[in-house]
Amino acid sequence: MRYGRLTALRDLTFAIPCGSSTAILGQNGAGKSTLLRSVMGWQRLAAGEIRIGDEHPQHARPRLAYVPQRHSVDWDFPITVRGVVEQGRYPSLSMFRRLGRPDHERIDASLEELGISDLASRQIRMLSGGQQQRVFLARALAQGGDIFLLDEPFAGLDLFGCEELTHILRNWAEQGRTVLAAVHDLAIARSCFERGVLLDTSLVAAGAIGEVLSPENVERAYRGGRCVHTGHARDPRPEEAKP
Amino acid sequence: MSLHDLVISPFAYEFMRRGLLSALLLGVSGGMIGCVLVLRRLALMGDALSHSLLPGVAVAWYFFGTSTSALFFGGLAAGLLTALGSALLSRLTRVKEDAAFGSLFIVFFGAGVALVSKLPTRINLTDFLFGNVLGVSAGELRLAAAVSLLTVAVFILFYRSVLLETFDPVFHRATGGHGGLVHLGFLTLTVLNLVAAMQTMGIVLALGLFLLPAVSAYLWCDRFITMLLVSIGIAVVDSAIGILVSFHAGIASGAAIVLCLGAVFVLSALFSPRHGAMGTVRQGAARRPAP
Numbered sequence: 001m002r003y004g005r006l007t008a009l010r011d012l013t014f015a016i017p018c019g020s021s022t023a024i025l026g027q028n029g030a031g032k033s034t035l036l037r038s039v040m041g042w043q044r045l046a047a048g049e050i051r052i053g054d055e056h057p058q059h060a061r062p063r064l065a066y067v068p069q070r071h072s073v074d075w076d077f078p079i080t081v082r083g084v085v086e087q088g089r090y091p092s093l094s095m096f097r098r099l100g101r102p103d104h105e106r107i108d109a110s111l112e113e114l115g116i117s118d119l120a121s122r123q124i125r126m127l128s129g130g131q132q133q134r135v136f137l138a139r140a141l142a143q144g145g146d147i148f149l150l151d152e153p154f155a156g157l158d159l160f161g162c163e164e165l166t167h168i169l170r171n172w173a174e175q176g177r178t179v180l181a182a183v184h185d186l187a188i189a190r191s192c193f194e195r196g197v198l199l200d201t202s203l204v205a206a207g208a209i210g211e212v213l214s215p216e217n218v219e220r221a222y223r224g225g226r227c228v229h230t231g232h233a234r235d236p237r238p239e240e241a242k243p
Numbered sequence: 244m245s246l247h248d249l250v251i252s253p254f255a256y257e258f259m260r261r262g263l264l265s266a267l268l269l270g271v272s273g274g275m276i277g278c279v280l281v282l283r284r285l286a287l288m289g290d291a292l293s294h295s296l297l298p299g300v301a302v303a304w305y306f307f308g309t310s311t312s313a314l315f316f317g318g319l320a321a322g323l324l325t326a327l328g329s330a331l332l333s334r335l336t337r338v339k340e341d342a343a344f345g346s347l348f349i350v351f352f353g354a355g356v357a358l359v360s361k362l363p364t365r366i367n368l369t370d371f372l373f374g375n376v377l378g379v380s381a382g383e384l385r386l387a388a389a390v391s392l393l394t395v396a397v398f399i400l401f402y403r404s405v406l407l408e409t410f411d412p413v414f415h416r417a418t419g420g421h422g423g424l425v426h427l428g429f430l431t432l433t434v435l436n437l438v439a440a441m442q443t444m445g446i447v448l449a450l451g452l453f454l455l456p457a458v459s460a461y462l463w464c465d466r467f468i469t470m471l472l473v474s475i476g477i478a479v480v481d482s483a484i485g486i487l488v489s490f491h492a493g494i495a496s497g498a499a500i501v502l503c504l505g506a507v508f509v510l511s512a513l514f515s516p517r518h519g520a521m522g523t524v525r526q527g528a529a530r531r532p533a534p
Contacts, residue, residue, distance in 0.1 A: 061418070066418075068413040073410060074410075078467050078469070084410075087406070087407060087411070095400060139414075
């Protein structure tokens with residue numbers, strides 16, 4: 001994947017099984033966001049392809065739910081918790097249709113599942129960090145997809161918020177939802193995710209989280225700040241589905 | 244002076260009726276436009292945009308005289324040129340978009356002032372800059388009605404896209420929204436409204452009719468739709484009061500309307516219980532998120 005002349009991410013081959021939770025790891029600039037964007041189909045690939053099921057990302061959009069970073073929105077925006085979660089239903093409505101009963105039921109269910117029903121009419125600034133994150137998750141849930149892409153969901157959460165989120169994401173994977181998240185913190189990645197993809201502008205390792213975060217791999221990905229790989233990129237190697 | 248003299252009799256004059264109607268119509272659309280400007284933090288860009296209309300209007304005036312449509316397209320061309328020009332400039336050079344916008348609009352404005360003062364026309368620069376409700380022609384009133392109607396229609400039809408693009412552009416894009424298109428459409432609407440408001444409000448003050456009701460509403464409302472409605476309400480009521488003040492006090496209509504809107508804004512900023520200054524002071528440092 002390239003930005004202009006800059007190759008952000010290359011030599012990457014791996015598979016993510018359905019119903020698993022995967023952390024995308026690596027230091028800043030390693031290509032975590034680039035990978036997420038590519039899966040969303042926003043980034044034209046310089047070479048290779050990404051398939052979701054059998055489809056190109058652009059066609060698999062109804063299956064994908066994207067959870068942006070928490071600081072990407074203005075929390076002073078005049079909108080309530082329910083208003084945000086309703087947005088999850090917008091993509092499936094045509095221009096003249098209003099939210100129908102099934103939409104409202106789905107919104108209620110999403111609020112319920114994330115335990116924020118009683119906060120539904122609050123303005124979103126009046127929430128804790130963890131609650132704000134849950135609002136985003138509820139919106140993603142309301143979209144009705146089964147693949148969740150999260151950009152740094154743990155960023156800026158306190159300890160309690162992190163634990164809560166870990167609990168939710170684990171639950172999701174158990175329910176057969178596929179979770180793919182860019183994660184900064186290796187300890188959180190270990191405790192929350194089954195699988196990992198370790199990046200350093202190219203693939204360092206992919207597979208079960210324990211193996212991916214072996215001391216050698218971590219050493220290689222995080223060695224002495226930013227380092228540009230020249231010539232000795234790993235062979236792209238297809239990843240088997242079983243951890 | 245009786246209430247009748249104060250409120251009703253001024254509208255015995257044709258120009259006052261036209262001025263009032265035009266201000267009311269643009270209050271409705273401007274109140275909506277303003278909300279998006281405020282929430283997307285484009286307030287200063289709107290200001291820049293309004294200034295940049297001048298050369299287009301001046302050139303149109305020179306070639307086509309008082310033809311409303313010519314003025315309209317002249318202003319539109321200048322506004323869009325500034326918007327697109329600065330977008331292009333920030334893509335192609337090191338200059339960031341705000342600096343590009345700031346530089347372009349001031350050059351446009353300078354060119355406009357030069358043109359107006361040099362061209363052998365009967366344009367009154369003061370009217371252009373600060374508005375003159377006396378001059379609202381039937382054609383301009385029709386224009387205001389058309390622009391207002393268009394704006395309201397677009398907001399109703401694309402309400403969800405507008406909301407998503409304003410609140411969370413990344414999510415909008417992730418769900419297949421056309422953010423760029425929405426943004427461009429919004430800029431066009433803004434320019435249309437500015438041009439339409441030019442006669443009553445003046446180029447420099449037109450943005451006040453959009454921005455001030457929206458910031459005031461922002462201080463009171465916790466829902467997007469209520470913010471839109473409150474903003475419209477404030478814009479409409481204050482336009483009417485402003486026109487009357489302008490009539491009785493003999494000041495430029497744009498200035499009178501902006502001052503009325505300004506009063507509402509100051510009161511809101513001070514006394515809004517949740518988001519105003521008094522509220523913040525009263526709660527002290529306890530403006531943290533509730534548990």
